[in-house]
Amino acid sequence: MRDIDDQRDLRDLADFDAGAPSLDDEARRRGRARLLTTITAPGPDPARRTVFRPGSAVRSRPVLRIALAAVVAGAVTAGVLVTVRDGDGAGRGTTAKPPVVSLPPMRNASARTVLNGAAVYARRHEKPVSPRDDQFVYTKEIIKETDQKTGKTRTHVSENWRSVDGSKRSWVMELSKGWWSPPDDGNGTSWPPQEWGRLQKLPTDPEQLILAIQNDWAPGNEENTSLKNITEEQWWQIYYLIGGLLKLVPVMPEGLRPAAYEALGMVPGVKAVPNQKDAKGRVGVAIVYDDPARPPGSRGYSSNHFIFDPTTYAFLGFRDERSSGGGKNMKTYTQLSYLDSWAIVDKVKQYPSAAG
Template sequence: MNEIELLREWDADVPPLADNARVRTRARLHQVMVAPAAPTVVARRPLLRIGVACVAAAAVTATVVVARDTGSSPQVRTVSASTVLRGAAAEERRLEKPLEPRDDQFVYTKEVIRETPAGGGSTRTYVDESWSSVDGSQRSYVSELGRAQWVPVDQPGQSSWPPRRWSELKRLPTDPDRLTVTLRDMGGKPDFGRPTRADEWPMIHVFLSGLLRAPVLPKGLRPAAFEALATVPGIKVLPGRTDGGGRAGIGVQYVGGPGTPWADGGPVLVFDARTYRYLGMHDRRTAGSETYEQWSYVAADAVVDRVRQRP
């Protein structure tokens, strides 16, 4: 079964999956996410090692006090995670540049990643430049943590999350409510009239987090993902955070219930504390017995005509 194809055809005239079939579909998707990334299918640091956390018994609605410098005396305001995420969506809509690549082009991204061993040690900085085929029909050239490699053309039945092909990304709804339900019911026809159950929110968060890891998205999709994330129970706000470039900001993080994989919190999205502009991500990476604190941000993106062409 190709889950991405099912997502692309979510509005097909087919009956919804039975509950047991939907559970099997989600289990397969989770297995893909937590499996190690195969070198030949890595296109844009996809979400392949993320764990699934159970939703918290009650939504985390913690707020923080943020000082705003007005040029005279600092003003203090209280913000919630929902406020930050909705503000980020508005700022993204104001700043985002529409991309309409042709199928024969490549999406160029330049990502800066800074890593420090969690147990102490020297910090390393990687500058990863990647050229991803828009429709998957040409070889891509990608870099991850300084290791560059050619990625073969897409094969029939091959899928990933977030989708590699631009056409698949464009099929995702840019309305946050419809996006949430589409991801919730992946593997079947979305039921937009059905309320979301508490046990379904963790998987929704998994897909939204994966989508936000994509360096470049079609216009309107990232703002929709931010707004959809604002409705996920278990989201909290963290003051005093920095991005990979050392810029000060405010963090937003998902926290799972006690005893779950994300009981200590998942990746932290970092936003400018004044404008709520998205700055980057703080996460942890495990390689063998070593764990690394990792900060990342996208320094540049564009559409180009060939591999290794820079804007």
């Protein structure tokens, strides 16, 4: 996994300028500022610093800190983003110009239509659930992975049993391989949260959810009470934090998923792309992220797709990319995934049919 994600980080960094047209002064300024912000972040401070690692502590790895979005995109495949809050934000977090207060409705009209429709659908069809702390959330995910060079497709089945309150070890899987994830250490530093109690504390109002994420998790996280004060840098990170919540937490308290859909639609740079197929071959509309600060001609981080039914706006699944190996041996895969089923069970590795 380390080779996979590090190679992705390096490729994305190299692609920042390679083959792209000459950048104007403003684009160069943004690029330098973003790079400098990340590589000069304060050293470890138990109160506030942002780092990322996969969900299982036993599989944790050092991560390149040059490109936050690439790191998040890699971790979102099947892990958990783990955060220890950033430093005091000195020298960072200046307000983007022009202010973004008017940008979401102007820039994302079609994307917001899809995501607001998805929120309506989710509210009408979500199944309220109140698991006990001693129970487990069982999920079964199907991932169809296609080698982009050979066209060969392999189907993976991932079954997970996550402890509701994090006090017990969980069984988690990635690409058909599973391992035991140790109990939560109680420091509340993982994003997205998997513990039901922490999920219940997240706001179910989309604006308040954005502000909670920005204040608690995004770098430069001075207390903020208005979307207009969110900087360009913070919007970029907020998108990936909301995306991680939606992808890595398949079962949520009532109202949280609809709020997350609506919040995603308020991020400058999200757009709708029609005629995208999901893992079952259904044609839908995808929501992708086009970073407004991305230099012209660079690829950015647009491989992550949230695919929705174009009529009902029901969520169909994800599309992503994964790389393995390096140099001439590097392979790139397209991943199409969806949640097959879920349930609340009493024991780890207990199937729903056997649940009492």
